[in-house]
Amino acid sequence: xxxxxxxxxxxxxxxxxxxxxxxxxxxxxxxxxxxxxxxxxxxxxxxxxxxxxxxxxxxxxxxxxxxxxxxxxxxxxxxxxxxxxxxxxxxxxxxxxxxxxxxxxxxxxxxxxxxxxxxxxxxxxxxxxxxxxxxxxxxxxxxxxxxxxxxxxxxxxxxxxxxxxxxxxxxxxxxxxxxxxxxxxxxxxxxxxxxxxxxxxxxxxxxxxxxxxxxxxxxxxxxxxxxxxxxxxxxxxxxxxxxxxxxxxxxxxxxxxxxxxxxxxxxxxxxxxxxxxxxxxxxxxxxxxxxxxxxxxxx
Numbered sequence: 001x002x003x004x005x006x007x008x009x010x011x012x013x014x015x016x017x018x019x020x021x022x023x024x025x026x027x028x029x030x031x032x033x034x035x036x037x038x039x040x041x042x043x044x045x046x047x048x049x050x051x052x053x054x055x056x057x058x059x060x061x062x063x064x065x066x067x068x069x070x071x072x073x074x075x076x077x078x079x080x081x082x083x084x085x086x087x088x089x090x091x092x093x094x095x096x097x098x099x100x101x102x103x104x105x106x107x108x109x110x111x112x113x114x115x116x117x118x119x120x121x122x123x124x125x126x127x128x129x130x131x132x133x134x135x136x137x138x139x140x141x142x143x144x145x146x147x148x149x150x151x152x153x154x155x156x157x158x159x160x161x162x163x164x165x166x167x168x169x170x171x172x173x174x175x176x177x178x179x180x181x182x183x184x185x186x187x188x189x190x191x192x193x194x195x196x197x198x199x200x201x202x203x204x205x206x207x208x209x210x211x212x213x214x215x216x217x218x219x220x221x222x223x224x225x226x227x228x229x230x231x232x233x234x235x236x237x238x239x240x241x242x243x244x245x246x247x248x249x250x251x252x253x254x255x256x257x258x259x260x261x262x263x264x265x266x267x268x269x270x271x272x273x274x275x276x277x278x279x280x281x282x283x284x285x286x287x288x289x290x291x292x293x294x295x296x297x298x299x
Contacts, residue, residue, distance in 0.1 A: 002033035008265025013045030017270030020049035074214020080198035087201035239264025
């Protein structure tokens, strides 16, 4: 019996480098019991992934999404796991988020051009679409119909390819990351505005990579998670590529004290984030617990 899961991955539907079907095949080859596709602000890759998963009967596929939300310090992302992508409230939120991206990306490009960098939206589309027609892409300047997402990672990839930075990480640090000269923020939902549609879509809302909340100490972390629990969060992504062993232990203890679910994932993006490897860190079915295994995986 397969014993491990990866409940946080990204495909070319947002800022990953593998198509949804390729990602599912990789998860099966890694011997996972289950995997979730959680692309940023879109569900457009779920149909392809779900169809591909039918060819791997030992792999359970979990429909998911990752939504950015407002937070006073640091970054707040919320995973929706076990969602119904056809939910009207979730579809409305996705359209709103994609419209926000469509407004932000041209502003980032304009800032970079003002800095003397020869870059345009067509190049970013080329980095994002992988041969698909631009009409399938959201975030190019007008929302259009919901489709694949263009984000800062695609802009960073163009900057890397042009030699403006040695890596996408350096492109963020130097040009488009938070507080960098080319940064442009986008409209974000409040935590309840992000969590509510996930619940209405039948999903569980999970605090993703709590290390990114920017908490300075454990007391601040505890209060932050209590606030999110009051907003409706169901669980914490305890196991994550960016978490140290000490942080993992702290998040696990906090989840247990507050009665929150425990999940984990790699945050796999493929070539776009080479430090994140599918099925790493290893997250066992035992770690996420019987209740969540039953709710998400039917196991």
